[in-house]
Amino acid sequence: MQQEYDVVVIGAGFGGPVAAKKCAGAGLKTLLLERSENPGEKVVSGLTIPIYGFLFGPPFIRDGNPPVERPVDGIRNYVIYDVKAGDIEIVEMRIPRPLSPIFAFGYNAYCKPFCTWEAEQAVNAGAELRTCTTVIDFIKEDGYIKGVVTDNGETIRSRIVINSEGSQGILAVKAGVRDKYPPQAISLADTYDYDCPKEVIDRVFGHTLRFCWGFDELKIAPPLGHGNGLMSWPYRNSIHWMQDQCLAMGDGYVPNLRRLFDEYHENITTQLPWWRDEIAPSAKLRARMWEGFEIFVGLDDRLRNMPNYTDGMILVGDTAGLESTGLCDGVPTAWFSADIAADVAIEAIRAMDFSAKFLERYNRRIKAHTIIQWAITNKGRWNLRKAQESHDRKELRARINHQFGPGILTHAGTPLVKSLLHAIRKDPLVIMKWARMFPRYYYNWEHECSSGDRRPIDKQKKRSSGIGWVLFDSLVILFSPVNWAAAWLLEPLAGVVNPLIKVFLPAVELGLGVSIRMEPLFSPVTRWMIDSVKQADPSTFSVSK
Ligand SMILES: Cc1cc2nc3c(=O)[nH]c(=O)nc-3n(C[C@H](O)[C@H](O)[C@H](O)COP(=O)(O)OP(=O)(O)OC[C@H]3O[C@@H](n4cnc5c(N)ncnc54)[C@H](O)[C@@H]3O)c2cc1C
DSSP states (O other): OOEEEEEEEEOOSSSHHHHHHHHHHTTOOEEEEOSSSSTTOSSOOEEEEEHHHHHHSOHHHHTSOOOOSEEEOEEEEEEEEETTTTEEEEEEEEOOTTTTTTSOSEEEEEHHHHHHHHHHHHHHTTOEEEOSOOEEEEEEETTEEEEEEETTSOEEEEEEEEEOOOTTOHHHHHTTSSOOOOGGGOEEEEEEEEEOOHHHHHHHTTTEEEEEEEOGGGOSSOOTTTTOOEEEEEOSSEEEEEEEEESSOTTSOOOOHHHHHHHHHHHHHHHSHIIIIIITTTOEEEEEEEEEEOTTGGGSHHHHTSOSEETTEEEOGGGGTOOOSSSOOOHHHHHHHHHHHHHHHHHHHHHTOOSHHHHHHHHHHHHHOHHHHHHHHOOTTTTHHHHHHHTOHHHHHHHHHHHHSGGGHHHHHHHHHHHHHHHHHHOTTHHHHHHHHHHHHHHHHHTTTTSTTOOOGGGOOOBOOHHHHHHHHHHHHHTHHHHHHHHHHHGGGGGGHHHHHHHHHHHHHHHHHHHHHTGGGGHHHHHHHHHHHHTBOGGGGOOOO
């Protein structure tokens, strides 16, 4: 019997379930297909999802309880000039205490539990999820995609297909919508997952990511600019470590990545003092995985402008080439694009028009999305190769500061402020939801209610902090017309934020440095804030639907 759906979504990674939930919530008969046994069971085990994904992404994630592994307050960069001589400079960009760790710069998560949670929300909204089902082809009629063919031999018809198959986009290439990417645009990530006791991670990392950078002759981090860098993420009881390198250099040279990765990993783990002395004695490697990601697709005009829709199908996330070129974070853009794709699919079904001409509005909205466009055209990481070429210490430090230090505000400021003002203009009460998200996520992290064996949070009622929230909400409601008007007036002026921060960057850096140095003074306030959240009645952080 032939199966028929309104929408078939391919892939239950980060983007697919977002699209499936919205379509099912709109009353459409929606099928979510995933080739693995579990959603999110892709090769990469974990990642850091930046805060803008949560603030401006799908409301059900912002207002929900997704499983996060650790709130992240920023990045500590080790600029390594001579590892043996200890010639290492630190460039730090993080939220200082007492705001951190409750107010986070992002959240670390493992893909499998996070995407499983997302897929559960889609199923609760009415979507059907089928795992262990690989889409191998499309049903095509009169040039339109009219459904999919699976490896079980099923043909499943649908009015529209949302393709969220992730990196490589094999099906998108097969459908003739996109071309294969050149190796210079693809980075191979060599990822390591270490078991490590929580108290060691708390002591050494706290809530801060650690990145390492160095000139190539040190052989500690893959050559700058061609994939470059070495990053370590702290989770609850584990550390995720990744080095990555483009498959081919700009001149076409193809390095022997396996040999390089082994050599660099051995060098850095035995020479970098904090890893060698503080982490290595308690860390136990439990997995090593390789995964390609298309980090520089957005920087090539031709690749960036390849179609992200065709008659009967919309592409989202990595498949649409939306992996970020700067921070290499593709989850927020996968969420944003999946949300937009679902809106367009719903509109197409209402209009009964699935033509490329109608679906072109998806491309227009992606192009108008300020964070997506910043993320996929940001050259900061790519430009690190210039420091490798000049071999200039000052330049290396400056470029790292520009991309992974406070300098990021000179290019991220405008898109972030613009999105913030846009969100407030659309709904001034969103401030209440943002304010609840941080303590709720922190509460879940502290009480470990965000892993596989989640405990229902409302059974852990302790201290009520209701009055404070009532007061806060009243102020937000009272000032909402003012906030709306201010956002409406300021949104068109958001373009000045980047140049302004550029001018005042030295002051911003100084202020940040001083706040970080003054952190010990704030210890009692930090403790009080953490205790208040930990002991609060968790229902005070939940968002009424
Ligand atoms: C090593 C590494 C580190 C990263 N670090 C970060 C980070 O720190 N922060 C961040 O935000 N992003 C990071 N990313 C990028 C991020 O993982 C992706 O951008 C994001 O997962 C894209 O979401 P998506 O839904 O487009 O694709 P995915 O999340 O990859 O989901 C695609 C899904 O489709 C399924 N699928 C594929 N083909 C088929 C098929 N034919 N039939 C059925 N199902 C199929 C896959 O199994 C998968 O579950 C990293 C990526 C890598 C590789």
